[in-house]
Amino acid sequence: MIETLSLNIARAAMTAQSALAEAALSRADRPAALSADPLNVGPAMTSVMTSLASRPERLFQAQADLFGRYMTLWTDTARRAAGEDVPVTAAPDKRFKDPAWAENPMFDVMRQSYLVTADWMNTLISSADDVDPRTRRRAEFFTKLLTDAFSPSNFLASNPAALKALAETSGESLVKGMQNFAADLERGGGKLAISQADYGKFRVGENVATSPGQVVWRDELFELIQYDAATDKQRAIPLLIFPPWINKFYILDLQPANSMIRWLSEQGFTVFVCSWVNPDADKAAFGFDDYLEKGIYRATSRVMEQCGTDRLNTVGYCIGGTLMGAAMAHMAAKGDERINACTFFAAQHDFEEAGDLLLFTDDHWLAEIEGMMDEAGGVLPGSAMADTFNALRANDLIWSFFVSNYLMGKDPPSFDLLFWNADQTRMPKALHMAYLRKMYGQNALARGDFEIGGVRVDLSKVRTPIYAQASREDHIAPMNSVYRSTKLFGGPVTYTLAGSGHIAGVVNHPAAVKYQHWTNPDLPDTLAEWQAGAEQHPGSWWPHWAAWLHERSGDWVDARDPKKGALKPIEPAPGAYVKVKS
Incomplete structure (x- = not known):
């Protein structure tokens, strides 16, 4: 079993490396992005951080609050390790619905410390009340994107459900996941286009859009x-x-x-x-x-x-x-x-x-959009709008499928609404x-x-x-x-x-x-x-x-x-x- 697992991990690694190499080659002759910061996040974050730095008492209070939350977490963890019945201190989250996140002490601490830190970071950015509301909202939005991306559920080594699937299948789940990854890279022409549905299960006019x-x-x-x-x-x-x-x-x-x-x-x-x-x-x-x-x-x-x-x-x-x-x-x-x-x-x-x-509608981003459409011959590619809408609900429309498709090696669901969602214009x-x-x-x-x-x-x-x-x-x-x-x-x-x-x-x-x-x-x-x-x-x-x-x-x-x-x-x-x- 150990030998099979090792071979499958090697196969998965080779599949991923090959897919990434082909993606790099396929995009080598394409123009680079028009801007290193197309959504103009840098100035927004600078404004927020400048505001926070001008009020050191607020930063001190925020740091004290974070330290207090960690002290509570560490104390509860120690009491739980000693056999006490200690209630969970972090709010439930569907990313961590697998029982192992709560039952295993290591994953429980990992989960709760992530939730504490993510909530603290997002709350801190939101507290900059002397910044232009739209600028602050941009900083809030992208801080949320960042904290969502770094959830321990999104990484194989820190996701107990994915590790369990890896062990139970002797690595076949990871091989299948990397095959899914390679297929999505190929479908996106070198850009990762995460499958949200089993697109082969639906045909417009055959089993969707069938009203006579x-x-x-x-x-x-x-x-x-x-x-x-x-x-x-x-x-x-x-x-x-x-x-x-x-x-x-x-x-x-x-x-x-x-x-x-x-x-x-x-x-x-x-x-x-x-x-x-x-x-x-x-x-x-x-x-x-x-x-x-x-x-x-x-x-x-x-x-x-x-x-x-x-x-x-x-x-x-x-x-x-x-x-x-x-x-x-x-x-x-x-x-x-x-x-x-x-x-x-x-x-x-x-x-x-x-x-x-x-x-997404400040002058900086509009110039980026206009340049993108010029490169495409005067139309906005359907994938661009899909990326925008997906980013608005990243946990539901990006990371849940990333985990399921790649870390767990599952097939995308046969879901008509998600098939339609990917059929952009x-x-x-x-x-x-x-x-x-x-x-x-x-x-x-x-x-x-x-x-x-x-x-x-x-x-x-x-x-x-x-x-x-x-x-x-x-x-x-x-x-x-x-x-x-x-x-x-x-x-x-x-x-x-x-x-x-x-x-x-x-x-x-x-x-x-x-x-x-x-x-x-x-x-x-x-x-x-x-x-x-x-x-x-x-x-x-x-x-x-x-x-x-x-x-x-x-x-x-x-x-x-x-x-x-x-x-x-x-x-x-x-x-x-x-x-x-x-």
Whole structure:
């Protein structure tokens, strides 16, 4: 057994060394990073450290606090070694859920000392209260990234679960882990692209994105999909969904059991989806005006033509909702009343408190992004956006898979949502830079300084009824940011708060009986006031929304057949654009 273990460790080492050598060769002729500090962390840390150094009493108190925590840890460890029943002093953490972390004294001390030190470091950085808030938040964010990276769970020698797997498999777990590591390096073209799912288990149009329907329109910017009716009667006013162009639309149609699109069809709505093209260099100059005129206006016109109506209801998800809000303000300025009612999923229009993504929108990082897009021919590679989103939840989306895939040698899970998460799209330079600068950088839409389609738009002129959904744990469109956005519109707004985050908070089929949601018919000045008067309900918010939507969707009419409308079917759903890989 010892001989087998030794041979397997040697095999694992050789596999890793070979993979790293091939990765180095594959990237040898590529340009170096535009900046040694692309996210401008250095100046932020300098500001924070200068602030802390100017107040030595705070540093002294912090050091005394750390020493006190260690003394408590050492004392408890000594008492536990002597046989006393001493409760755990550090908070539980799912990185350390294996019983060996608590049962083995050595790993218990390692775990607790790490948690104490990490918490101390993060708290110290946060205490620099005389620093610009955004600068401090950048320092906090990257200190958290650093402390997360140095968790003992991320290293083979200090992870008892990984060591146990190594011993039980005579090293086969490590061999498999290094094979996974080599495969991910190869898939990333020399850059480590950690697998989050078993990508071979899913095929778009075969076992994800399977709701039946037809592509009834296709042009250079989008495909318009109309889904088959699931009822004999449908509401007269159709529903058109604009997903974010950052991701592919089938997050709303993963599997029959969790498909929002299928569920909406079963409620009697005529459902359309705008499936955005995965842009290449020829779309580099496309900006907000293009996505307004060639996207929103054209797609809504085609839906009305297909259904023979003079109005429709719309949904805007995330950045698709930002565009939809600006479009409705543009329509209000023109007296265009085609939008009967609009729903926003996790969409922001006021970016003053837009969460951690604000950290990526200072001038230094924007110059880095622009240079990256220039090198890619005028588009932002899909992997760049994936890296950003993964960094926002590093423990969940990076380190958990690092440990499982490489240290434990496990296969990535067969999880449809994570498959979708990795199926990223590119973004045109003009559009993306305008979005980052105008929305995140200048908050122009909320301030009335945003121009689109030749009009400086004013959201307060929008009188259309709006349903705004937010999620309590959303780190991309924080619930307060969405709430602030609702206060910008001039018409009636219904705000609903869901449990969970940016994706699971939205995609929560009622049959799953998961999470909860809160409702309050009033819209007071602040989210805190809204929450104080809100009523909690178990399960999904979809039925509440559907009831709101039914009231604004007209009479019942005979179900519509996508093959018999004014627009001729081109190919079955989910179409061709969604299958284009980045």
